[in-house]
Amino acid sequence: MYGIGIAKGLMVTLTNLFRKPFTIQYPEEAVPQSPRFRGEEFAWYEERCTGCASCAKYCPLGIIRIVTHPGGANVPEGDSYAIDVFDIDIGRCMFCGLCVEACPYDALFMGSGFERGQYRRDDLIITVDELRSSERRPSTWFRPQLEERDYRPQGGEPLSWEEVGR
Amino acid sequence: MTLRTEPVTINLGPQHPSTHGVFRMRITFDGEVILDVEPVFGYLHRGSEKLAEERTYAQVVTLTDRLDYVSSMSNNLAYVLAVEKLAGIQPPERAMYLRVIAAELQRISSHLVATGFFLNDLGALATPLMYCFREREKILDLFEMLCGARITLSYMRVGGVFQDAPTEFWPAIRDFLSFMPEYVDEYEKMLTGNEILLSRTKDVGILAGETAINCSASGPVLRSAGVNWDLRKADPYDVYDRLEFDVPVGTVGDNYDRYLLRIAEIRQSLRIIEQCVDQIPEGPVRERIPNLVRPPVGDAYAHVESPKGELGFYLVSDGSIAPYRCKIRSPSLINLTVLRDILIGWKLADMIVTFGSIDINMGEVDR
Numbered sequence: 001m002y003g004i005g006i007a008k009g010l011m012v013t014l015t016n017l018f019r020k021p022f023t024i025q026y027p028e029e030a031v032p033q034s035p036r037f038r039g040e041e042f043a044w045y046e047e048r049c050t051g052c053a054s055c056a057k058y059c060p061l062g063i064i065r066i067v068t069h070p071g072g073a074n075v076p077e078g079d080s081y082a083i084d085v086f087d088i089d090i091g092r093c094m095f096c097g098l099c100v101e102a103c104p105y106d107a108l109f110m111g112s113g114f115e116r117g118q119y120r121r122d123d124l125i126i127t128v129d130e131l132r133s134s135e136r137r138p139s140t141w142f143r144p145q146l147e148e149r150d151y152r153p154q155g156g157e158p159l160s161w162e163e164v165g166r
Numbered sequence: 167m168t169l170r171t172e173p174v175t176i177n178l179g180p181q182h183p184s185t186h187g188v189f190r191m192r193i194t195f196d197g198e199v200i201l202d203v204e205p206v207f208g209y210l211h212r213g214s215e216k217l218a219e220e221r222t223y224a225q226v227v228t229l230t231d232r233l234d235y236v237s238s239m240s241n242n243l244a245y246v247l248a249v250e251k252l253a254g255i256q257p258p259e260r261a262m263y264l265r266v267i268a269a270e271l272q273r274i275s276s277h278l279v280a281t282g283f284f285l286n287d288l289g290a291l292a293t294p295l296m297y298c299f300r301e302r303e304k305i306l307d308l309f310e311m312l313c314g315a316r317i318t319l320s321y322m323r324v325g326g327v328f329q330d331a332p333t334e335f336w337p338a339i340r341d342f343l344s345f346m347p348e349y350v351d352e353y354e355k356m357l358t359g360n361e362i363l364l365s366r367t368k369d370v371g372i373l374a375g376e377t378a379i380n381c382s383a384s385g386p387v388l389r390s391a392g393v394n395w396d397l398r399k400a401d402p403y404d405v406y407d408r409l410e411f412d413v414p415v416g417t418v419g420d421n422y423d424r425y426l427l428r429i430a431e432i433r434q435s436l437r438i439i440e441q442c443v444d445q446i447p448e449g450p451v452r453e454r455i456p457n458l459v460r461p462p463v464g465d466a467y468a469h470v471e472s473p474k475g476e477l478g479f480y481l482v483s484d485g486s487i488a489p490y491r492c493k494i495r496s497p498s499l500i501n502l503t504v505l506r507d508i509l510i511g512w513k514l515a516d517m518i519v520t521f522g523s524i525d526i527n528m529g530e531v532d533r
């Protein structure tokens with residue numbers, strides 16, 4: 001009776017020897033990401049943003065800080081507020097995406113990356129300059145217009161503000 | 167001549183690899199036999215109930231993700247059902263099917279984690295766990311397609327789900343349904359009937375049905391003791407009343423039964439998902455409701471059969487945009503009530519296994 005277990009166990013080892021491995025050699029191979037992946041690098045388009053701060057109000061943690069002054073010119077919507085500060089403290093962000101859901105003008109998108117490691121907490125705050133200058137590969141999360149075009153943020157082309165609207 | 171003996175009290179935890187989180191037990195032993203157990207919890211208390219009182223109804227969904235972090239979907243579901251009951255919102259048909267699919271996928275993944283760690287506790291270090299995590303990974307990939315996250319999902323919304331499933335989800339879930347039964351067979355081949363597993367778990371940590379009911383246990387713990395009680399049958403929510411499935415019930419209520427029951431439930435969940443994928447109608451997935459829901463003054467209680475048992479949310483509204491009170495009936499905490507009954511009288515080595523077989527999650531115990 002006892003001993004069958006060992007034979008059975010070795011059988012399992014033997015069959016697994018010839019199976020395709022399930023693991024991915026991560027830093028060398030990229031983990032495939034779904035286009036809806038809610039990643040770290042927020043994509044924000046100043047041209048579309050009106051400074052309405054819906055995103056900041058909707059965030060459950062209140063980690064988006066927006067300072068505006070009147071007199072900006074928003075391209076699709078006409079007159080609006082100009083953005084002075086748009087900080088997202090991703091050190092506290094939980095990537096729930098509610099801010100993206102709240103944005104009525106399709107100006108804010110979740111990003112696709114997940115490798116933004118820093119040594120200091122302060123460096124985890126995404127400032128407005130970073131948002132302006134970053135390459136934007138927006139996630140298709142809550143943006144059906146991107147999903148319709150079959151856009152894939154991982155390894156895809158960065159999109160400009162005209163391409164992301166409805 | 168008799169040797170003078172005296173009981174020894176040992177602290178297990180809060181940081182101990184077998185306690186599945188920060189859980190502490192003060193155990194009194196007579197030699198190897200357990201005389202008394204006193205669970206101490208609260209180390210992971212984050213005040214979720216209180217935090218919910220100062221967030222809007224939509225924002226609280228993100229808090230529920232963090233209760234039982236291996237089954238976020240069920241938590242989302244229980245919460246949105248409570249708000250819908252409170253505000254009198256009826257979600258669209260398609261959304262209800264999507265929710266059931268998501269919740270059942272989550273049940274499979276949670277049971278896989280439970281089974282894996284249960285065997286880990288038995289001393290089968292990491293190997294069975296890796297097998298279980300292999301399939302859990304596939305489920306998490308499905309979740310990522312569905313809602314962009316893998317653990318803290320925030321998929322469901324008051325009045326439906328946040329968005330329809332992408333087109334690539336349907337072939338993927340069909341694929342999953344075709345290979346998953348094979349993998350479940352593989353676990354059974356390796357584990358069910360394994361001599362070591364049998365000798366360590368059979369007739370260990372026996373829980374009588376009567377005791378389980380008196381302790382208001384629910385979920386696999388209750389059903390393994392031979393009580394047929396499943397909220398999906400007893401009080402169907404969403405579309406469970408249109409689906410055909412069996413409720414597996416144990417006989418003895420020992421650790422082995424609890425293991426078998428989880429495997430059987432995985433098979434039933436696969437059956438449910440298959441029916442849902444076949445039946446799901448076209449249509450909208452989200453009711454058009456304002457972002458700031460203001461339910462009328464009143465209260466509501468909604469419960470679901472989460473992988474661990476009955477998960478309920480009791481919400482009180484004062485007519486404002488945030489709940490006045492949010493009480494969470496968490497299955498993990500209440501299932502711990504049976505701890506003394508199934509541990510006292512057993513040996514030290516059985517304790518870890520028995521404790522693992524209850525399948526608690528500290529995020530939910532302490533909230």
Ligand code: SF4
Binds near residue numbers: 058060064095
């Ligand atoms: S993803 Fe969630 S937590 Fe992060 S900024 Fe947006 S709303 Fe706030």
Ligand code: SF4
Binds near residue numbers: 056066102106
């Ligand atoms: S990103 Fe969207 S929600 Fe936020 S301020 Fe700009 S327009 Fe408003």
